[in-house]
Amino acid sequence: MTLRELHDAARAALDPVHYDYVAGGAGEERALAANGRAFDRYALLPRVLRGAERRDTGVDLPGARRAAPVVVAPTAFHRLLHPDGERATARAAAAEGAVLVTGVAATTAVPAVVAAAREAAADPAVWFLLYPHPRREVTEALVRRAEEAGCSALVVTADSPLFGRRTRDLRNGFDDLPPGYAAENMRDLPGAPPGALTDIPMHPAASWRDFAETVGMTTLPVWIKGVLHPADARLAVDHGAAGVIVSNHGGRQCDTAAASVDCLPAVVEAVAGAVPVLLDGGVRRGGDVAVALALGAAAVGVGRPVLWGLAAEGETGVREVLRTLLDEYDHTLALCGGRRNADLSADMVVRGDAAW
Ligand code: FNR
Helix, strand or coil: CCHHHHHHHHHHHCCHHHHHHHHCCECCCHHHHHHHHHHHCEEECCCCCCCCCCCECCEEECCEEEECCEEECCCCCHHHCCCCHHHHHHHHHHHCCCCEEEECCCCCCHHHHHHHHHHHCCCCCEEEEECCCCCHHHHHHHHHHHHHHCCCEEEEECCCCCCCCEHHHHHHCCCCCCCCCCCHHHECCCCCCCCCECCCCCCCCCCHHHHHHHHHCCCCCEEEEEECCHHHHHHHHHCCCCEEEECCHHHCCCCCCCCHHHHHHHHHHHHCCCCCEEEECCCCCHHHHHHHHHCCCCEEEECHHHHHHHHHHHHHHHHHHHHHHHHHHHHHHHHCCCCEHHHCCHHHEEECCCCC
């Protein structure tokens, strides 16, 4: 199935309220639409007569060696979409050599997610996402949990001082998980009775000091997610980030935020090679991966398409999504005369109001 067909199959299979939760964005869904539209404005200038029989598309990232250039972005509540939930996503990502970012909003506890990934590959990369928490001891307990489970990096989401106003969820009254599902990593944290869940509260006053404190709690590399402004990218490096993820949260937070790919070149310039830069938001084709890598991303993250694959066909569906994107990307790289990702460069991208 094409990604479009997997989306349609997922839509047919899902409770419409859960479909809306995944598909939707904040406000009028401007930032969500902008992510996809932005990629339509970029086109490639392929180079010729310099290719190779076989391409090497692997990337070395802090917390992942020889990984696929497509990362499974952190998304919540996989068991809501398929009974196998995060275990299916983990096996599929590991089988395709892709990093999986799990985290506080997973409906499967992190040790089980890492164990599932290890069923599919010898040395899979699973990263753990957390939000800055107002109580330091909660952050510290989550960091230890991720370390003990075998995660190889942490991701701190910085773009959510408040929860986004998700119009569809507000209309549908979707504000909590149905009975039988829980954010399992939030169980048994400091200050809560045994077995009880701690909320994932937003922390409007979170600061760079909090971020640096989290970096200081662990020897794992710590990525920062949700950076759009180049000045923040520099601050992230100054505060110990191992990598920067350019993202507008899939259009689910600030509805007037710019499309993430439009922010990528300035962030890459600001970071100046000090740490790798990832991009997510609106990546739907191998050509989008090629554009992002040419503009300086080390890899891209994919959110919704993975969830459509999961809802439509479980582990098989997630593998199909990743394989499709990776095959299309490899094909595009070959057509651009590339042997490896670094052969794509910014001079090979043109941007116009209507490139297509
Ligand atoms: C997300 N995303 C997200 N990001 C994050 O930092 N923490 C989270 O808990 C979640 N949860 C989440 C749930 C769902 C249902 C979606 C669709 C997305 C955002 C995600 O990591 C990523 O930034 C975007 O999904 C990328 O955009 P695309 O690929 O969906 O266009």
